[in-house]
Amino acid sequence: MTAAQGFVAGGTAAGIKADGSMDLALVDAGRPVSAAAVFTSNTAAAPPVHLSRRHVADGSARAVVITSGCANAATGEAGMAAAQRVAELVADYLGCEPTDVLVCSTGPIGTDLPTDRVAEGLTRLRMSREGAADAAQAILTTDSHPKESVARGQGYVVGGMAKGAGMIRPDMATMLAVITTDARLDAGTLARSLRRAVSRSFNALNIDGCESTNDTVVLLASGMSGIEPDAQAFEEVLEGVCRDLARQMAEDAEGASRVVTIELSGADDDATALALARAIADSALVRSSFYGADPNWGRLLAAMGATRLPLDPDAVTIAYAGVVVADGGVDAGADLDLVAEKLEDDFTVSIRVGDGPGCCELLTTDLTPDYVVFNGERS
Amino acid sequence: MTAAQGFVAGGTAAGIKADGSMDLALVDAGRPVSAAAVFTSNTAAAPPVHLSRRHVADGSARAVVITSGCANAATGEAGMAAAQRVAELVADYLGCEPTDVLVCSTGPIGTDLPTDRVAEGLTRLRMSREGAADAAQAILTTDSHPKESVARGQGYVVGGMAKGAGMIRPDMATMLAVITTDARLDAGTLARSLRRAVSRSFNALNIDGCESTNDTVVLLASGMSGIEPDAQAFEEVLEGVCRDLARQMAEDAEGASRVVTIELSGADDDATALALARAIADSALVRSSFYGADPNWGRLLAAMGATRLPLDPDAVTIAYAGVVVADGGVDAGADLDLVAEKLEDDFTVSIRVGDGPGCCELLTTDLTPDYVVFNGERS
Numbered sequence: 001m002t003a004a005q006g007f008v009a010g011g012t013a014a015g016i017k018a019d020g021s022m023d024l025a026l027v028d029a030g031r032p033v034s035a036a037a038v039f040t041s042n043t044a045a046a047p048p049v050h051l052s053r054r055h056v057a058d059g060s061a062r063a064v065v066i067t068s069g070c071a072n073a074a075t076g077e078a079g080m081a082a083a084q085r086v087a088e089l090v091a092d093y094l095g096c097e098p099t100d101v102l103v104c105s106t107g108p109i110g111t112d113l114p115t116d117r118v119a120e121g122l123t124r125l126r127m128s129r130e131g132a133a134d135a136a137q138a139i140l141t142t143d144s145h146p147k148e149s150v151a152r153g154q155g156y157v158v159g160g161m162a163k164g165a166g167m168i169r170p171d172m173a174t175m176l177a178v179i180t181t182d183a184r185l186d187a188g189t190l191a192r193s194l195r196r197a198v199s200r201s202f203n204a205l206n207i208d209g210c211e212s213t214n215d216t217v218v219l220l221a222s223g224m225s226g227i228e229p230d231a232q233a234f235e236e237v238l239e240g241v242c243r244d245l246a247r248q249m250a251e252d253a254e255g256a257s258r259v260v261t262i263e264l265s266g267a268d269d270d271a272t273a274l275a276l277a278r279a280i281a282d283s284a285l286v287r288s289s290f291y292g293a294d295p296n297w298g299r300l301l302a303a304m305g306a307t308r309l310p311l312d313p314d315a316v317t318i319a320y321a322g323v324v325v326a327d328g329g330v331d332a333g334a335d336l337d338l339v340a341e342k343l344e345d346d347f348t349v350s351i352r353v354g355d356g357p358g359c360c361e362l363l364t365t366d367l368t369p370d371y372v373v374f375n376g377e378r379s
Numbered sequence: 380m381t382a383a384q385g386f387v388a389g390g391t392a393a394g395i396k397a398d399g400s401m402d403l404a405l406v407d408a409g410r411p412v413s414a415a416a417v418f419t420s421n422t423a424a425a426p427p428v429h430l431s432r433r434h435v436a437d438g439s440a441r442a443v444v445i446t447s448g449c450a451n452a453a454t455g456e457a458g459m460a461a462a463q464r465v466a467e468l469v470a471d472y473l474g475c476e477p478t479d480v481l482v483c484s485t486g487p488i489g490t491d492l493p494t495d496r497v498a499e500g501l502t503r504l505r506m507s508r509e510g511a512a513d514a515a516q517a518i519l520t521t522d523s524h525p526k527e528s529v530a531r532g533q534g535y536v537v538g539g540m541a542k543g544a545g546m547i548r549p550d551m552a553t554m555l556a557v558i559t560t561d562a563r564l565d566a567g568t569l570a571r572s573l574r575r576a577v578s579r580s581f582n583a584l585n586i587d588g589c590e591s592t593n594d595t596v597v598l599l600a601s602g603m604s605g606i607e608p609d610a611q612a613f614e615e616v617l618e619g620v621c622r623d624l625a626r627q628m629a630e631d632a633e634g635a636s637r638v639v640t641i642e643l644s645g646a647d648d649d650a651t652a653l654a655l656a657r658a659i660a661d662s663a664l665v666r667s668s669f670y671g672a673d674p675n676w677g678r679l680l681a682a683m684g685a686t687r688l689p690l691d692p693d694a695v696t697i698a699y700a701g702v703v704v705a706d707g708g709v710d711a712g713a714d715l716d717l718v719a720e721k722l723e724d725d726f727t728v729s730i731r732v733g734d735g736p737g738c739c740e741l742l743t744t745d746l747t748p749d750y751v752v753f754n755g756e757r758s
Binding site: 041042043045073074075076078079108109110111112282284289294299301307311313329331367368371372374375376 | 488491
């Protein structure tokens with residue numbers, strides 16, 4: 001994330017998490033730079049989301065502060081005051097305006113953020129290019145390891161970090177990402193590029209169908225490379241970083257034993273394709289069959305049918321790991337024992353629903369007993 | 380189901396199920412009587428659903444045949460021919476028109492129904508009032524026991540049987556029910572009463588958010604009691620039977636360890652209340668917390684917010700087992716250890732989202748490791 005010129009970062013243990021691990025991260029561009037962000041569409045969005053949405057509205061920001069161990073969600077007016085206080089504390093620390101600070105929080109919902117600990121934590125923070133690793137560590141909650149990615153364009157760099165291992169679904173449930181670049185781009189181009197890259201990466205990831213109150217992806221552009229890239233070329237590099245981070249999240253999903261890629265084609269349009277693929281990835285019954293390495297294509301058909309979107313069952317073809325198991329809506333006579341053997345590791349399910357141009361690719365995981373046990377524990 | 384006058388029933392093992400257990404059930408009113416039915420709204424509805432919808436369109440039917448062990452779904456034209464053949468076989472057996480026979484099937488999707496075994500099974504079937512128990516047994520798939528219910532109105536009886544233990548959600552996924560009455564009612568009244576009773580019973584049940592291709596509820600009225608009840612009074616008796624059967628299904632849900640009742644009030648209207656409650660019951664994360672006896676109200680708030688329906692988080696009050704844990708959208712300071720103790724058995728979650736008149740009650744269950752293991756097994 002500090003691979004792009006102009007950025008420093010740091011992470012420390014502020015005492016928000018009870019176990020004393022790192023829980024405060026800061027990324028700083030040194031001065032207000034072009035900025036864009038995409039936020040959760042959950043109507044119960046947390047105070048830091050509301051605050052950051054206001055602060056980035058002018059297309060400019062200097063720093064992103066992330067606290068982990070407390071989502072500061074469902075905290076009412078006190079929560080909004082706490083988010084504001086965090087922005088002020090960071091502004092004092094950096095010597096900038098609070099409105100140039102974006103605030104993200106992640107962790108359990110419904111508990112108050114201890115801003116005095118954030119204040120104390122800031123006194124221990126060391127900001128540097130090497131601090132990116134600490135920052136990537138400090139934003140984690142149930143993740144098993146940090147997630148970072150870097151890609152190079154023509155004369156510029158895009159880098160990022162992310163967290164998120166559960167409660168992840170399209171529109172980014174409990175996931176946070178901060179992406180930086182030293183390309184020179186105006187805020188409008190940044191916002192458009194980010195929206196498109198997010199839709200094809202983080203929003204094409206569906207772990208457990210749960211959407212959170214705090215999801216945020218921030219993109220800051222320092223311009224320090226002096227390169228003003230073609231918007232389309234930049235978007236491709238950005239999308240690569242986003243997809244890499246999304247894949248890392250899927251691989252680290254709570255309790256998951258394999259990543260399943262759902263390719264769906266032949267729908268009337270891309271939106272329909274995505275709705276059908278999401279219905280599959282939302283189904284506990286389907287995801288249990290992924291866990292059992294069972295090519296139970298009938299459940300996929302039932303899940304798509306339950307959306308009530310136009311669907312001609314007789315036009316549906318389904319392949320697991322490249323083997324067609326259903327053709328024209330009926331059993332294709334494949335040797336399911338042989339197919340099952342191919343499902344022991346990550347695999348792809350390819351579904352064709354007709355002759356339309358709409359298609360999509362969605363990442364999900366299997367549903368496992370470990371997921372249930374993990375998420376049944378008192379938080 | 381034969382408690383109402385005029386009905387006989389029977390069940391036998393036709394050899395559809397590999398393990399040789401009963402898999403063919405028949406209910407017979409002796410002559411065409413008033414009939415109504417509600418079917419799945421899954422767009423991949425199975426051939427027997429299409430056939431029965433046609434056969435009941437005239438408001439009259441004589442018999443209902445149910446095969447278990449094969450859903451006859453995703454079977455294309457051959458599946459439609461098979462459903463038709465079953466109706467013909469039963470019509471021959473009873474000496475009636477095939478169009479007076481309704482056909483239901485339940486079991487794995489994507490395999491062909493062996494109609495020759497149905498023909499052979501019919502030769503062994505013994506129809507009698509005592510045969511209701513065999514019929515209730517023969518329709519089961521993953522259920523652990525039969526589900527029957529009887530209620531008495533003023534001079535008439537309503538009785539029914541049902542099956543369903545997984546893949547159950549509003550709009551009746553993989554659930555079948557046959558309900559009989561000896562009240563005298565025209566087809567229009569029957570249809571209206573059934574639709575309303577189903578919406579407040581089977582459709583207010585959400586086990587795993589999965590909707591199937593075969594769900595059917597049939598209601599036959601013999602009129603043999605000679606009593607023509609007030610429509611509203613009849614509807615109440617009918618709703619009682621439907622709710623009892625729905626509750627039995629929840630208690631028998633695959634792998635579930637407790638039934639959770641979600642009461643939601645204060646919404647703008649009933650439809651909004653139901654949509655919010657369903658979002659809660661659809662959430663794997665919420666249902667994992669039910670399994671863990673964890674009063675994790677933040678997850679409920681996030682699940683409701685993810686619907687993007689109008690929701691004022693600051694107006695939300697949530698109680699587990701009668702104890703308010705969140706008030707005005709923030710933590711109410713309850714002793715969560717004490718609350719958790721109340722969640723070891725079946726419990727109720729009460730949610731108030733504002734001051735509107737809309738409310739609903741929804742039955743669901745916890746999500747357990749057993750559910751995942753059970754549904755991960757090759758079928």
